[in-house]
Every structure is written in C-alpha cells, then in structure tokens.
Amino acid sequence: MPAPSPLVAHDRSDVIHASDTLARVFAALGDPIRLKLVAVLCAGGALSIAQLTANTDISRQGVTKHLQVLAEAGVVRDVKMGRERLWQLDPAQIEGARQTLDVIGHEWGIALQKLKLFAESP
Amino acid sequence: MPAPSPLVAHDRSDVIHASDTLARVFAALGDPIRLKLVAVLCAGGALSIAQLTANTDISRQGVTKHLQVLAEAGVVRDVKMGRERLWQLDPAQIEGARQTLDVIGHEWGIALQKLKLFAESP
DNA sequence: GATAAATGCAACTAAAAAGTTGCGTTTTGT
DNA sequence: ACAAAACGCAACTTTTTAGTTGCATTTATC
Numbered sequence: 001m002p003a004p005s006p007l008v009a010h011d012r013s014d015v016i017h018a019s020d021t022l023a024r025v026f027a028a029l030g031d032p033i034r035l036k037l038v039a040v041l042c043a044g045g046a047l048s049i050a051q052l053t054a055n056t057d058i059s060r061q062g063v064t065k066h067l068q069v070l071a072e073a074g075v076v077r078d079v080k081m082g083r084e085r086l087w088q089l090d091p092a093q094i095e096g097a098r099q100t101l102d103v104i105g106h107e108w109g110i111a112l113q114k115l116k117l118f119a120e121s122p
Numbered sequence: 123m124p125a126p127s128p129l130v131a132h133d134r135s136d137v138i139h140a141s142d143t144l145a146r147v148f149a150a151l152g153d154p155i156r157l158k159l160v161a162v163l164c165a166g167g168a169l170s171i172a173q174l175t176a177n178t179d180i181s182r183q184g185v186t187k188h189l190q191v192l193a194e195a196g197v198v199r200d201v202k203m204g205r206e207r208l209w210q211l212d213p214a215q216i217e218g219a220r221q222t223l224d225v226i227g228h229e230w231g232i233a234l235q236k237l238k239l240f241a242e243s244p
Numbered sequence: 245g246a247t248a249a250a251t252g253c254a255a256c257t258a259a260a261a262a263g264t265t266g267c268g269t270t271t272t273g274t
Numbered sequence: 275a276c277a278a279a280a281c282g283c284a285a286c287t288t289t290t291t292a293g294t295t296g297c298a299t300t301t302a303t304c
Contacts, residue, residue, distance in 0.1 A: 027152025042226045044233020083271040098223035104164045111166020205301040
C-alpha cells in the first residue's frame, strides 16, 4: 500500500470523491438565478422557458443559458412538446451532492468525537 | 394574502429560500480545487496554507485565493498561530446547504407521490 | 543578528461567465 | 394563408474568476 502523506495527516479526499462532475453540480447550484430555477422545478412541474423566464429579471436567452448550465450538470432535463421546450428536475445529481455534504458533516463529527475523547483521556 | 402566480403553479422558492448567501456556499464548493480543500479539512485538522498547497498543482497564492472564497462563503475559518495561518472547516454553512438539497429532494418526492395518486385515480 | 520559512499585498494576464441584441426557424391558431 | 407565440443560433460587450509573478513583512531558528 502507498505510504501516507507526510504533510497532511487525515486526507479524506478518497472518502469525499471530489470529482469534477460533482463540482459541476455545485457550481450549477452556485448562482441565485439557477438556484431559484431549481426551487421552482422541484415542485414537479415541467415548465417552458417562457414560463421560467417570467420569474426572473433577465432575458429569455439568459434563462436559456442558465438552463444549459444546469443541464450539463445533470440537474435538469428537457422534453420537447410541440413548439415548447419543457424543463423538469432530475434529482439524481442533487441527491449525490446531498450525500457528499452528508459525508463531510459525518467526517467532521467523527473528528470532533476523537478530539473530545483525547481531551478527556487521563 | 397575495394572489398566486398565474404562470407558475407550484413555486416552492419560498420553501427553498434560494438566498444569495446559500448560492455563495454552493459556488464555493463548485470548484474541484476548493472541493478537495474541503475534503481535506473535514477530517478535523487545522492546516497551514503551505500544507494545503502541497496537495494541489497551483501556487500558494492560488490556494490562498481559493481559501478566501471559501471563507467568504463561511465554509472555512482561519486561526493565526505564530507565523502560520491555520485553516479549519466550519460545518454550519455546509449543513445549511445539505438541508436545502434535502428539501429539494423531499419536494420532488411529494410531487411524484401526487402524480402517482392522480394516475391511479379511477 | 543573520537566515530561512510562512505569509501578505499588489499588479498583471488570460480565460470563463453573464447577459444582451438581432435575426431566423418552427409551430400554433384563426 | 398569415400572424403571433416559442424558441434557436450567433455575435458581441462587460464582468468575474483563476492563476501567476514579484516583492515586502513577520516569525522562528541557529
């Protein structure tokens, strides 16, 4: 097995799996407009670009670009219906991101527990 | 009470609270280097900039900038120890982000359930 | 006290992102 | 057939981000 890093004692990057696709999901959610789009779509609806634009302050093309960012991250999907393009949430990637944050919190909790045990040791 | 939006039937943006500070947390996590920094720090350690730089391909000043982004999002905190500046995780904002993703998943599940009930209705 | 380590500060370049405008295409409805 | 709705495509500007280099400052060590 490989020798542990001499500089960083407790690298958990193997546990977290900080992949580029995961970072892409977080980056997609890291914009107020896109986050609101997700908040609207999580209610289960399949909404057109025009409908989604009505909730924002930017142009239709601006919303289209944001939807493309979300789509490339796998957060939303589109279905063509006649002259409309309906967008709906795809919760798989969001669930993956949630699990990552969950693991980070757990790792932190474990570290705190170890520190506590060390402090209480006689 | 205000009239419901005529265009969007099920806006859950009130439930999600898509604030700018929350988007800032997601944006901070939306970079592979920063995500790895968080993965390293979630093990509980307080590491210096030089130590954190050893895990990346970029310069020390580049890492410093990434840490500043994480700090402005409230994801990490710094403590000065002598000539070193030690960084550690602050899990509060990450927990808030996790809860948001949790709510999105739940809202989606509720929407699916309603759709299922509607499809099964005689 | 001199030296090396760890960092801060500022200027700079390059690349990506955000947003717009203009115009063309497809589809719906009368 | 024609007009309006919904959208795509492409060019463009502006702003932000990522990353670097150079030099100054603080702190530990011999």
